[in-house]
Amino acid sequence: MATSGxxxxxxSGSSVTADPVTGIVPGQYWLQTAQNIAYDGDQDSALxxxxxxxxxxxxxxxxxxxxxxxxxxYHSERGNARYWGLNDDQQNESMDINxxxxxxxxxxxxxxxxxxxxPSWVPPNLRFEIEDCTIVWTYPSDSFDYVHIRWxxxxxxxxxxxxxxxxxxxxxxxxxESFEGAPCxxxxxxxxxxxxxxxxxxxxxxxxxxxxxxxxxxVSSGIQKKAIQEAGFVAIEEKDIKTPIGDWSQxxxxxxxxxYAHLALTKDVEGYLLLATSELGWAKEESLVFAAQIRRELxxxxxxxxxRQKIVWGKKPEAS
Numbered sequence: 001m002a003t004s005g006x007x008x009x010x011x012s013g014s015s016v017t018a019d020p021v022t023g024i025v026p027g028q029y030w031l032q033t034a035q036n037i038a039y040d041g042d043q044d045s046a047l048x049x050x051x052x053x054x055x056x057x058x059x060x061x062x063x064x065x066x067x068x069x070x071x072x073x074y075h076s077e078r079g080n081a082r083y084w085g086l087n088d089d090q091q092n093e094s095m096d097i098n099x100x101x102x103x104x105x106x107x108x109x110x111x112x113x114x115x116x117x118x119p120s121w122v123p124p125n126l127r128f129e130i131e132d133c134t135i136v137w138t139y140p141s142d143s144f145d146y147v148h149i150r151w152x153x154x155x156x157x158x159x160x161x162x163x164x165x166x167x168x169x170x171x172x173x174x175x176x177e178s179f180e181g182a183p184c185x186x187x188x189x190x191x192x193x194x195x196x197x198x199x200x201x202x203x204x205x206x207x208x209x210x211x212x213x214x215x216x217x218x219v220s221s222g223i224q225k226k227a228i229q230e231a232g233f234v235a236i237e238e239k240d241i242k243t244p245i246g247d248w249s250q251x252x253x254x255x256x257x258x259x260y261a262h263l264a265l266t267k268d269v270e271g272y273l274l275l276a277t278s279e280l281g282w283a284k285e286e287s288l289v290f291a292a293q294i295r296r297e298l299x300x301x302x303x304x305x306x307x308r309q310k311i312v313w314g315k316k317p318e319a320s
Contacts, residue, residue, distance in 0.1 A: 016029045016195055018194065018195060022203060022206075022207045023194060023200075023203045024200060024203050024204060024207060024280070025195055025200060027277065027280075027281075027282035027283060027286030027287065027290065028286060030197070030286055030289045030290040030293055031285065031286055031289055033293060034289045034292065034293070037293075037296070099122070099123060099126065100126075100148070101122070101123040101125050101126035102123055104125075105123065105125055106125070107125060108125055109125055109126045109127075110127055110128075110129060111126065111127070111128045111129070112128070112130070112131035112133065113128065113130065113131070114131070114132055115130075116128075116130060133149075133152070133156075133162055133165070134155075134156060134158070134161070134162070136165065137165045137168070137169060139169045140169070141168050141169060142168075142169070142170070142171045143171065144169050144170055144171060144174055145170075145171055145174045145175070146170075146174060146175050146176075146177070147166045147169065147170055147174070147175070147176050147177070148177045148179070149166065149176070149177070149178045149179070150178070150179035151180065151181065152180070153180045153181060153182075153183070153215075153216055153218045153219070154183070154205060154208070154209050154212075154214050154215070154216040154218075155214055156214055156218075157213050157214050159218070159223050159224070159227040160227050160230060160231070162227070163176065163178075163227045163228050163230070163231040163233075164230075164231045164232075166231065167231040167232050167233060167316060170316040171316070172316055172317065172318050172319035173315065173316060173317075173318045173319075174315070174316050175313060175314070175316070176228060176231075176233055176313060176314050176315075176316070177311065177312070177313040178224045178228065178311070178313070179309070179310075179311050180218050180224060180309065180310055181219065181243075181307060181308070181310075182216075182217075182218075182219040182220055182307055182308040182309070182310075183201065183202040183204075183205035183216045183307070184201070184202025184203075184206070184220075184307065184308075185198045185199065185201050185202055185245065185305045185306070185307055186305070186306055186307065186308070187303065187304045187305060187306070188304070188306075189304055191302060191303045191304045191305075192303050192304075192305060196303060197290060197293040197294045197296075197297050198294060198297050198298065198305050200290075201294065202216075202307075204273070204277060204280065205276055207280065208275075208276035208279055208280060211279065211280075212279070219308055219309070219310045220308075224238070224310060224312040225238055225312045228312055228314050229314070232316070232317070233314030233315060233316055234314060234315055234316075234317055235314055235315045236313070236314035237312070237313055237314070238310060238311065238312040238313075239310070239311045239312075240308065240309070240310055241308070241309040241310070242306045242307075242308060242309075243257060243258075243261055243306055243307055243308075243309055244257060244258035244261065244304075244305065244306045245258055245261045245262050245265060245305045245307065246258045246259070246261075246262045246298050246301060246303075246304075246305060247259050247262070247301075248301050248304045248305075249304075262298060265294075265298070266294075266295050266298060269291035269294050269295060270287065270288060270291045273287050273290070273291055274287055277290070
């Protein structure tokens with residue numbers, strides 16, 4: 001639990017009092033900070049067309065009737081689904097990854113999502129389907145060799161149900177793998193302070209998750225391993241990863257990883273933030289200026305930031 005108190009943002013000349021329970025400083029503070037900081041040229045790009053893409057499309061299909069919040073689009077209302085990330089082109093570009101299907105061309109691969117945002121061209125062994133993982137899955141029992149679940153942190157109200165469904169559709173001897181990331185940005189050398197923008201980032205998502213009933217503390221609370229074990233999987237293993245953001249690390253491999261992580265985050269900081277901050281009562285302008293401060297702090301290399309990821313995997317027992 002955070003304690004109340006005032007702190008000055010580096011270079012801003014402003015002081016701030018954090019909420020004594022959540023540790024979150026008010027959105028208005030970032031507007032005050034912006035007035036006192038001489039940005040070094042990134043402010044326009046952070047607040048301009050790259051950071052505030054507008055979507056005006058309206059399509060009749062219920063699947064394509066996206067919710068629009070502060071000018072950005074989210075998935076349509078589908079059952080119990082509630083994913084906090086955007087689904088517009090700008091956000092999708094920031095989350096582009098290599099295809100599993102390309103690496104295993106002799107394997108039939110099915111990818112699921114709640115928004116029809118997949119690329120028009122895919123490998124011949126891959127198909128995408130619209131599926132809500134928070135309700136009973138449509139796939140038959142004992143039909144998959146491998147189920148991979150990733151980046152659903154903050155979107156699931158019942159992890160036990162999700163992994164029980166994964167267990168049901170796995171073949172005997174099949175595998176489950178869960179890959180999740182923590183929202184809090186940390187440092188091991190004290191370069192991330194509670195009232196830095198990077199220090200506030202995780203607090204915003206943790207509080208949003210508490211209010212929405214879909215926790216963002218999946219990694220820190222060990223939910224993955226517990227729920228996978230309760231579902232019936234065995235031979236469970238886990239791996240913890242510290243992922244740097246930015247090229248501050250002296251290790252060449254971590255430096256490269258940090259560059260990619262920096263690009264993924266700063267490509268669309270606003271896209272990650274807008275739903276959470278809007279539901280916490282922030283004005284759009286406050287969110288945009290906070291996003292600009294995130295970029296500024298990461299670019300300064302004064303904050304040796306990393307975030308935690310956890311991979312948990314297990315096996316469905318062989319048929320008796």
